[in-house]
Amino acid sequence: MRLTNKFPTLFSQPLLAAMLLAGASFSASVQADEVGDVNVDWMGGDIKIEAVEDPKVKGVTCHISYFDRGLIDRVRNGEIFSDPSNSSIACRQTGPIVIGDIEMDEGGENVFSKRTSLVWKSLEVTRIYDEERQTLIYLSHASQVKDGSAKMALSTVPLFGQDVTWED
Numbered sequence: 001m002r003l004t005n006k007f008p009t010l011f012s013q014p015l016l017a018a019m020l021l022a023g024a025s026f027s028a029s030v031q032a033d034e035v036g037d038v039n040v041d042w043m044g045g046d047i048k049i050e051a052v053e054d055p056k057v058k059g060v061t062c063h064i065s066y067f068d069r070g071l072i073d074r075v076r077n078g079e080i081f082s083d084p085s086n087s088s089i090a091c092r093q094t095g096p097i098v099i100g101d102i103e104m105d106e107g108g109e110n111v112f113s114k115r116t117s118l119v120w121k122s123l124e125v126t127r128i129y130d131e132e133r134q135t136l137i138y139l140s141h142a143s144q145v146k147d148g149s150a151k152m153a154l155s156t157v158p159l160f161g162q163d164v165t166w167e168d
Contacts, residue, residue, distance in 0.1 A: 030055045030112050035063070052112045054127060054138075056102050059095035060157050062138050064088070064112070066123055087123050089140035091155040098165045104129055111138070134159040 036049030046068045054060045066087040103109035108128035128137040136159065141152040 032064070032112065032114065036065075040067075050114075052125065053094075054091075054111050056100040056109070056111075057097065057127070057136060058100075059093055059097040060091055060136065061094040062089055062091040062111075062125060062140075062155065064123070064125065064140055066114075086151055087140045087142070087153055089125065089138055089153045089155045091136070091138045091157050093157055093162070096165070097157075097159065097162060098167060100167050102127065102129060104131065108137075108139070113143070 030052060032050035032052045034048060035051050036047075038047045038049075039045075040047055047065055048068045049063060049065045052062045052064060054062065064087060106128065108126045110124060111127045112123075112125040114123045122143050124141055124143045126139045126141070128139065129135075130137055136157040138155045138157070139152060140154075
């Protein structure tokens with residue numbers, strides 16, 4: 001019986017190039033600024049905290065926290081190219097609110113995306129506008145090609161009673 005190594009055919013150069021290009025095409029829609037980096041264990045695991053300004057809603061900033069797995073932990077768990085799907089979000093008014101052309105349907109609009117694995121998984125922030133309650137809702141969640149994650153966090157920014165400018 002002849003054993004063959006399937007690794008070269010599974011990760012051939014054209015396939016790897018396609019995977020990397022796919023990853024590049026899903027780059028973040030806005031830039032995040034790292035504002036915190038808390039070391040939580042001796043294996044190099046950190047909690048990262050990033051500030052993200054909504055590109056279509058001036059005056060709103062979201063702070064997102066997520067776990068960045070250290071190299072030792074990645075090797076130990078056999079997940080070299082992936083971080084956990086856990087995240088937290090808090091969004092607040094940080095200036096005068098000026099709302100641009102935002103999606104108004106209940107599916108919302110992607111505000112931020114950050115890869116948490118080589119190709120298949122990312123951390124997403126979706127904005128939804130609750131018109132009846134005059135509230136912006138920001139949902140932090142994992143987006144996966146397969147086996148979606150139920151891990152999520154939610155933050156709201158109330159607009160009621162605020163001086164809000166709507167632009168077209």
